[in-house]
Amino acid sequence: MEFIEARNLCFAYEEADDSSQKTTKYVLNDVSFSVKKGEFVVFIGHNGSGKSTVAKHLNAMLTPSSGKVYIDGIDTSDETRAFDVRRKVGLVLQNPDNQLVASIVEEDVAFGPENIGIEPKEIRERVDEALKAVDMYDYRLYAPFKLSGGQKQRVAIAGIIAMRPDCIVLDEPTAMLDPKGRDEVMNTILKLNREAGITVIMITHYMEEAVLADRVYVLDSGRVLTEGVPEEVFSQVELLKRHRLDVPQATELCYKLRSCGVEIERLPLFSDDCVSMLKEVLR
Amino acid sequence: MRDITLGQYFPTDSLIHRLDPRIKIILLITYIVLIFVTFNFFALGLVAIAVLTVVLMSKVPLKLYLKSLKVIIIIVIITSLLNLFYGTGDPIFQWHFIKVTLNGIYNAIFVCVRIVLLLLMSSALTFTTSPTDLTDALERLMKPLKIFHIKVHEISMMMTIALRFVPTLLEETDKIMAAQKARGADMESGNFIHRIKALVPVLIPLFVSAFRRAYELAVAMECRCYQGGEGRTRMKQLTLSKRDYIALVISGALIAGIVLCNIFFVNIR
Numbered sequence: 001m002e003f004i005e006a007r008n009l010c011f012a013y014e015e016a017d018d019s020s021q022k023t024t025k026y027v028l029n030d031v032s033f034s035v036k037k038g039e040f041v042v043f044i045g046h047n048g049s050g051k052s053t054v055a056k057h058l059n060a061m062l063t064p065s066s067g068k069v070y071i072d073g074i075d076t077s078d079e080t081r082a083f084d085v086r087r088k089v090g091l092v093l094q095n096p097d098n099q100l101v102a103s104i105v106e107e108d109v110a111f112g113p114e115n116i117g118i119e120p121k122e123i124r125e126r127v128d129e130a131l132k133a134v135d136m137y138d139y140r141l142y143a144p145f146k147l148s149g150g151q152k153q154r155v156a157i158a159g160i161i162a163m164r165p166d167c168i169v170l171d172e173p174t175a176m177l178d179p180k181g182r183d184e185v186m187n188t189i190l191k192l193n194r195e196a197g198i199t200v201i202m203i204t205h206y207m208e209e210a211v212l213a214d215r216v217y218v219l220d221s222g223r224v225l226t227e228g229v230p231e232e233v234f235s236q237v238e239l240l241k242r243h244r245l246d247v248p249q250a251t252e253l254c255y256k257l258r259s260c261g262v263e264i265e266r267l268p269l270f271s272d273d274c275v276s277m278l279k280e281v282l283r
Numbered sequence: 284m285r286d287i288t289l290g291q292y293f294p295t296d297s298l299i300h301r302l303d304p305r306i307k308i309i310l311l312i313t314y315i316v317l318i319f320v321t322f323n324f325f326a327l328g329l330v331a332i333a334v335l336t337v338v339l340m341s342k343v344p345l346k347l348y349l350k351s352l353k354v355i356i357i358i359v360i361i362t363s364l365l366n367l368f369y370g371t372g373d374p375i376f377q378w379h380f381i382k383v384t385l386n387g388i389y390n391a392i393f394v395c396v397r398i399v400l401l402l403l404m405s406s407a408l409t410f411t412t413s414p415t416d417l418t419d420a421l422e423r424l425m426k427p428l429k430i431f432h433i434k435v436h437e438i439s440m441m442m443t444i445a446l447r448f449v450p451t452l453l454e455e456t457d458k459i460m461a462a463q464k465a466r467g468a469d470m471e472s473g474n475f476i477h478r479i480k481a482l483v484p485v486l487i488p489l490f491v492s493a494f495r496r497a498y499e500l501a502v503a504m505e506c507r508c509y510q511g512g513e514g515r516t517r518m519k520q521l522t523l524s525k526r527d528y529i530a531l532v533i534s535g536a537l538i539a540g541i542v543l544c545n546i547f548f549v550n551i552r
Contacts, residue, residue: 059506083508091506098496099503103447104415110518112507123518145450159507 001073002034003199004058004089004167008067011053027053029222030067037166040193040200042210045219046244051203054219055171058201060085072166087116090160092170096152097144105147105155106131106140112163123162130162131155133196134188150181154188161192167199168192174206186212207234207248211269218245235267250274291351293410297342298526300411304420306527310534311408317541318400326544327396333537334400334407343410351406352399359398366390418442423521436512444500452493459488 011028028050035041045051056062057069060082069076071085090112093099102108106127113123131137134154144152153173160168170189174182186209193200202209210216216233218225220243226233234240234247237255241247247255251267254274258264262281268274294300299307314334321327338348370387377383412420422439429435460470463484470481 061502061506083510086506086508093499093503093506095499097451098499099506101447101500101504101507102415102443107415107518111504111509114516114518115508115510117514117516120516120518120520123516127518143450144447145454156503163507 001070003037003072004035004201005070006031006033006054006057006067007070008032009054009057009064009069010066011050011057011062012065026222028057028064031219031222031224032067033217033224033227035167035199035201037199038193038197040190040212040214041202041217042213042215043201043203043217043219044205044207044210044245045225046205048221049219050222051219052171055091055169055201055203058167058169059089059091061091083116087163088166090163090165090168092153092156092160092168092173094172094175096149096156096176099156100144100152100159103143104140105136105142105144108144108155109140109158109162112159116163126162126164127158130158133161133192134158148181149177150184153177153181153185157185157188157192161196161198165198167201169201169203171203172205173202174204174209182206182209207246211248218243220245230269231266234269237267254278291347291406291409292413293343293347294413295342297340297411299337299341299407301526302411302530303521303523303527304412304416305424305521306523306530307408307412308417308420308424310530311404313534313538314404315401317538318397318404320545321393321397321541322545323548325548326541327393329537329540329544331396331400334404337407338403341407341411343407347410348403348406352402355398355402359395362398363391363395366394414446415443418446419517419519420521436515440512448493448496451496452489455492456485456489459485 009028009031010026012024012026014022015025016022031050031054033041043051043054053062057064057076058071060071060076063069063077063079071088074081074085074088076082076085100108101111109127109130110123113126118126127140128137131140134157136151136154136158139147139151139155144155147155157168157170157173173189174185177185189200189202190212192198202213204210211230211234213230215228216230217227218233218240225243226236226239234251237247237251246252248269250271250273251269254264254267254277258267264277264281268277314330317330318334321330338345367383367387367390368381370384370390372384372386374382374384409417418439421442422435425433425435425438464470468481468484470478470485472478473481
């Protein structure tokens with residue numbers, strides 16, 4: 001069994017319509033996926049595709065209506081082990097303002113370790129380490145409301161990694177940030193994945209962020225539309241367009257050029273890759 | 284509104300700042316009691332000297348203390364006047380229905396000095412202790428109340444969260460006000476009732492958003508394994524040092540001094 005495994009995961013709720021008849025609404029319908037330790041996996045999809053619901057299943061905030069989610073072998077539907085799951089998988093939410101608890105940065109980062117009963121001396125070490133990992137150590141005595149959006153989100157990430165989880169799940173962590181904040185947060189996430197070896201699962205609707213992943217799952221109306229390495233996924237431009245999803249700008253440009261008859265052998269993901277390819281073509 | 288400082292914390296490095304916040308709270312309560320059990324000028328003078336020493340030692344600009352006194356100056360004047368005119372005994376000055384007695388003058392001076400000392404002492408606490416230290420200390424001090432089934436941890440958690448969200452919600456109020464003004468809302472003109480009514484379209488969105496924030500915060504806290512106070516540890520440990528004991532000893536001496544003053548100068552007012 002892989003580190004994280006979802007088998008035929010369904011999540012549904014009952015909804016009363018105008019005639020007070022109850023209909024079952026499927027948010028997730030037969031979704032299966034698995035994530036290895038140390039991987040960086042991205043889930044993309046537009047609003048209502050069920051991607052945030054996937055995130056909440058990974059740390060037992062929600063439990064499947066049918067199907068199973070296993071985190072390191074633990075069944076998330078076992079309520080008695082919900083906190084074991086949450087120690088292994090930390091969840092970072094979209095709005096950085098609403099997930100900081102304390103009015104001093106370092107005390108906020110200490111909140112998680114305090115909850116799981118770590119010794120005071122070790123909390124201190126973990127907090128310093130976590131703040132250094134997200135480059136916020138110099139701000140440890142600041143009040144959160146004095147920080148920028150990107151800085152607040154990095155503090156939120158530090159608050160999760162201070163609990164030393166094996167995996168962090170980020171639910172659209174950059175959606176409320178300006179471009180600069182988005183870069184800061186993405187660099188932090190990449191650094192944690194590559195240097196600290198933390199498994200990262202990120203939910204996003206920015207294709208520029210998705211191309212950085214090891215593997216991409218595309219969700220549409222509660223189902224997995226396609227999955228694979230970014231090159232594979234984003235080469236299916238027609239499929240993605242049909243489901244109102246974007247592809248990275250570089251891919252889109254080359255795709256349009258190709259359909260106009262320009263000879264381009266493969267679709268690039270990054271703009272510098274695209275530039276060098278176009279140089280070749282123009283030569 | 285962006286630059287609000289929470290509470291009135293004035294961060295400098297003084298001996299008073301470095302005292303353990305628990306000791307500071309206990310001493311504040313002690314001093315408040317002392318201020319009200321002074322029955323003659325000697326005792327009152329003794330407390331006044333102690334309070335002024337603390338004020339000077341705090342290294343907080345006196346201007347700030349005066350500023351906080353300004354807020355209550357009207358209350359001080361009114362209560363002093365009331366005491367002045369309603370004293371019992373032989374009048375030493377009378378004009379129509381107004382009569383001033385020696386007793387009234389004493390009472391007026393006592394009330395005036397007591398209120399001022401009270402405010403100076405509480406300001407000294409809030410100027411020298413950060414809000415987080417205060418809530419932290421309160422939680423630890425209230426711990427014994429657990430036997431009365433008072434949810435000490437929950438209360439202090441609520442205070443922490445309230446402190447954390449005051450600036451956030453103020454910022455939000457600013458934004459909503461700007462948004463409503465952009466839609467043509469008029470908040471600055473009209474009489475008092477008019478202006479209160481104009482606040483409704485600000486308060487409703489503010490409440491809605493506060494509830495949404497509360498829900499999201501609850502989710503985030505649960506994600507971080509929050510399960511209430513059981514089995515929770517704290518990163519910051521408070522330990523008493525030499526200066527805390529010295530403060531306690533000095534205050535003990537002061538209590539003794541005031542008791543002696545009250546006993547020996549009982550006939551002198």
